[in-house]
Amino acid sequence: MDIATVTGLALGWGGLFLGAAIAGTNMGIFMSLEAFLIIGFGSIGATMVSFPMSTMMNSLRVARNAFYAREVDYIGTIQTLVNFATKARREGLLGLEEDVDQLGDKFLQKGMQLVVDGTDIELVRNIMETDLAFLEMRHKTGESIFMTAGGFSPTLGIIGTVMGLVNVLSTLDDPSKIGPAVAVAFIATLYGISFANLIFLPIGGKLKYRSGEETLLRQLTIEGVVAISAGDNPRIVEEKLKAFLPPKFKAAVVSTKGGETRGVEEAAPAAAAGTKK
Numbered sequence: 001m002d003i004a005t006v007t008g009l010a011l012g013w014g015g016l017f018l019g020a021a022i023a024g025t026n027m028g029i030f031m032s033l034e035a036f037l038i039i040g041f042g043s044i045g046a047t048m049v050s051f052p053m054s055t056m057m058n059s060l061r062v063a064r065n066a067f068y069a070r071e072v073d074y075i076g077t078i079q080t081l082v083n084f085a086t087k088a089r090r091e092g093l094l095g096l097e098e099d100v101d102q103l104g105d106k107f108l109q110k111g112m113q114l115v116v117d118g119t120d121i122e123l124v125r126n127i128m129e130t131d132l133a134f135l136e137m138r139h140k141t142g143e144s145i146f147m148t149a150g151g152f153s154p155t156l157g158i159i160g161t162v163m164g165l166v167n168v169l170s171t172l173d174d175p176s177k178i179g180p181a182v183a184v185a186f187i188a189t190l191y192g193i194s195f196a197n198l199i200f201l202p203i204g205g206k207l208k209y210r211s212g213e214e215t216l217l218r219q220l221t222i223e224g225v226v227a228i229s230a231g232d233n234p235r236i237v238e239e240k241l242k243a244f245l246p247p248k249f250k251a252a253v254v255s256t257k258g259g260e261t262r263g264v265e266e267a268a269p270a271a272a273a274g275t276k277k
Contacts, residue, residue: 157192
């Protein structure tokens with residue numbers, strides 16, 4: 001479970017209700033089935049118009065990625081690639097075939113299998129970059145669902161408020177009903193803004209962050225696979241891949257200095273911790 005997502009949502013909603021409670025507000029006035037239906041169903045309906053049904057049906061599975069942290073093992077992947085480069089220089093590319101079959105990262109496995117099969121280096125890059133491009137497109141669609149809902153939600157809140165105010169105007173002959181009717185009318189705006197800023201947009205933002213992590217890992221993987229295909233020195237491969245990492249992570253990468261690297265069999269399991277589709 002991603003603690004940041006769960007804690008953030010709890011703090012956001014908790015802050016709203018706690019602030020209202022401290023102010024002595026009757027919490028019951030914030031409960032409005034009418035407003036919930038207008039904002040909830042309205043936002044979902046408007047978003048459904050914007051996307052195919054198959055994409056909408058997949059949105060719940062996509063949202064799950066915002067609530068569950070997935071290990072993206074940059075360091076383990078670099079170490080695996082560096083050790084592949086070391087073994088390739090010692091035994092040749094065909095010597096990697098058995099180790100490639102044991103990889104848990106399907107993207108890395110596919111790229112290395114192309115290399116072992118003797119595929120042209122530019123074709124290897126093109127195939128892997130095409131895979132990455134379509135991955136980014138799928139992720140972008142998932143993000144867009146929640147970002148779109150976050151854009152519709154406040155507007156529907158205003159629509160709900162206007163509908164409520166129309167109802168207020170119809171009760172002007174009874175002054176005792178005006179106050180409660182106005183309060184209920186503005187609840188729709190509250191719901192619309194709250195749903196957008198405390199549900200839809202944050203989830204979309206977390207999905208975007210997750211996509212960025214996976215994209216970086218795959219870009220790193222592509223460069224490593226291409227470098228191995230080109231026969232680069234293991235130390236050069238390491239330095240190329242460390243360039244993708246923030247400074248605090250670079251020191252954690254196993255150095256190839258003096259040929260002291262972990263065996264491929266030891267490093268390969270780390271690559272299996274890559275993100276799942």
